[in-house]
Amino acid sequence: MRVTNNVLINNIKNNLSRNIRAMEVIQNQLTSGRRITRPSEDPTGITESLRISSRLRENAGFKQNVQDALGWASFTDETLGGLNSALQRVYELTVEGANATYEKEERNAIAAEIEQIKSEIESIANTTFGDRYIFGGTNTKVKPYDEGTWHHNSASINYGIGVGVEIPINRTAEEVFVQTDVFGTLDKIITHLENGDVAALSKDIEPIQAALNQVAEVRVRVGATVNRLEFTKNRLDGQEINYATMQSEVDGVDTAWAIMQLKDQENVYRTTLAVGARIIMPTLVDFLR
Amino acid sequence: MRSTFSGLNTGYSALAANQRALDITGHNVANANTEGYTRQDIVLQPARAIKSIEGYVGTGVEIVEFRRIRDQFLDIQMRTENKALGEWDIKSNILGKLEVIFNEPSDTSLSTVLDNFWDSWQLLVKNPEGITGRTAVMQSGQNLANTLNELDQQFFELQSDINNSLQAKVGEINTYAHQIWDVNQQIIKAESGGQKANDLRDRRDLIVEKLAKIVNIDVVEEQFGAINVSIGGGFLVSPKTISEVKFIDHYADPSLAQIVWYDSLADEQRGNLNINGGEMKGYTDSRDDVITIYREKIAELAKVVAEEVNKQHQAGYGLEGSTGIDFFTMRDAGPDFSASNIRVNQEIIDNLNLLAAAGELNLDTSVDPPVLADPPVFAGDGANALLIAGIKNKMTMSGGVASFEDFYSSMVGQLGIQGQEANFMLENRTVLMEQLNNRRDAVSGVSLDEEMTNMIRFQHSYSAAARIINAMDEMLDLIINRLGLVGR
Secondary structure, three states: OOOOHHHHHHHHHHHHHHHHHHHHHHHHHHHHOEOOOOHHHOHHHHHHHHHHHHHHHHHHHHHHHHHHHHHHHHHHHHHHHHHHHHHHHHHHHHHHHOOOOOOHHHHHHHHHHHHHHHHHHHHHHOOEEOOEEOOOOOOOOOOOEEOOEEOOOOOOOEEEEEOOEEEEOOOOHHHHHHOOOHHHHHHHHHHHHHHOOHHHHHHHHHHHHHHHHHHHHHHHHHHHHHHHHHHHHHHHHHHHHHHHHHHHHHHEOOHHHHHHHHHHHHHHHHHHHHHHHHHHOOOHHHHOO | OOOOOHHHHHHHHHHHHHHHHHHHHHHHHHOOOOOOOOOEEEEEEEOOOEEOOOOEEOOOEEEEEEEEOOOHHHHHHHHHHHHHHHHHHHHHHHHHHHHHHHOOOOOOOHHHHHHHHHHHHHHHHHOOOOHHHHHHHHHHHHHHHHHHHHHHHHHHHHHHHHHHHHHHHHHHHHHHHHHHHHHHHHHHHHHHHOOOOHHHHHHHHHHHHHHHHHOOOEEEEOHHHOEEEEEOOEEEEOOOOEOEEEEEOOOOOHHHOEEEEEEOOOOEEEEEOOOOOHHHHHHHHHHHHHHHHHHHHHHHHHHHHHHHHHHHHHHOEOOOOOEOOOOEEOOOOOOOOOOOOOEEOHHHHHOHHHOOOEOOOOEEOOOOOOEEOOOOOOOOOOHHHHHHHHHHHOOOEOOOOEOHHHHHHHHHHHHHHHHHHHHHHHHHHHHHHHHHHHHHHHHHOOOHHHHHHHHHHHHHHHHHHHHHHHHHHHHHHHHHHHOOOOOO
């Protein structure tokens, strides 16, 4: 084949632009940290990568929900712990008050203390987490116990903690206070104490015991929720690692490999330039004197 | 008997021929870098011999022609490849722009915005009573609607841009047609004497090649050196006629714009241009097939998102007991939601309490029939918001076999495949064109080394011819001035 000056020059131009394009791709990968920067670079990869990204974002959302649910549940547990101590004290005082040897003044003193505890339990029933009443069911903006009337409902508040997986996170006044009629029992005890009705007081011990048992049972339920949430949290953490690994396998840059490629391309580019400098320069004109 | 002066003529013919040859060499060197230039060489032959008693005696050299060294087959091949190159160049370019519009993978793309939208409903589940969750849903909804609107607008603008380019290309076709017409006429005149008009032909070949990149053309050479150029069966230029092409825009729907044959004298359209190659095909295919498909798919996505969210939203209750309210509304009459025809219900933006987070009403069942109690819904009820958040993973697309995410990611995958194919084809065609260019350059290109060698060759021949004339001169001098001094 007859080779002209323009053939040589065109070849160098084409090869230079091809080399520089190859370098651009690798540099882009290295600086963005992503192997795929546009869909056409790897159509299958991008489909996979988009799905995984979306799963990762969803996972992060669920993790946040679990975290919030855990906060709510452990706060409920703490509150129930306070309720438990209060009721325990009432139990002790009732047993004491049922003692026939006590004087009227002493019973009155006990009644006064129980009155105190009753108002404490009232405030426990109206506990808020953030600005929401935790025992009100979904009626979170209205005081559940107000001057002897209940405003709660027994609906559960559900958080999504997985695709199609929900978990109820609240315990309602219904199961904690109303079923066992805590306030009614307290009122009765106070009245009986004030009247010195020892026989009735002995009978009051049983409902207080029942209330205590009920609180313990609700705490067990809260504990079960916490367990399930912890378990879900671990699962979500594990999934996050899985997805992140998959993501980096599909879309991540193998830095060592990319740098090797870059160096390789640089070499080719430099060589092309050097060859170009030699080819373009001399023609016969340079030697005709 | 030999004529006394015949040797001078032989020398002169050599001088003249070598001078011409040097002219050609100079012309070649001068045009070494001229686009479309074909190297020329001089074709010489011995001049007619004279019969003498001893035999035929040569009388020097004569010029037959100045030859244009060109391979017609390569020209045809280059026209074909240029057509394909033009088409894939444009397609690859437009698909690249689509990739930029979709902007995947990134944190501002539709997939992220859509994920954020579903996420905000999860937030509402956790905060149905507060303004925070409601504002988040409203804003992410607006963000989604805006992103969809913008996508559609960008598709539309890309189609309009394509029409602008098509208009420019139509202008180029007409310009080239006129140039070919002009050169045709010049060539007919120049070649009427029988000689080839080399440089005019170079010019015409170059124009034809440029035209071949724009649109599918057929070229046939007629007698007298003129050419016929036709596009899809219709004559653009013939030795006697020239036609015009016209672009008729359609501003509302860019895909309805037309490219027609046009008679400017009668101001009449003469049917559609039959485009099946070149940049024009790249543009029209991208506009009518590629972009339209993605535009429709995004519209479909917007439609189903809006319908599904609305259906569930209507089933829920706002803080004040409102129900049956749409979350998304249409910007114009419809009839269907689309990427351009979607927005968040203005009523909801004005009154966030209308967001139907609650799943049920607060009914007083102590009376029959039950009546609405106060408050109408419980503030902490986020059951419906949770159902709306769950739409994310419902199989709602492609006839109930794909989620939004499946639908969207496979669409981006499809775009990737198309882009990959176009880039691959473009790369192949480019390499092929480079090779063809080199092959043509190998035949027709000017080699400076070769020209310099020729220069030396012709220069030496010229000197030698001058020497011969010199020798003749001395011989004549001898005969005329020094031979026999009798007559003095």
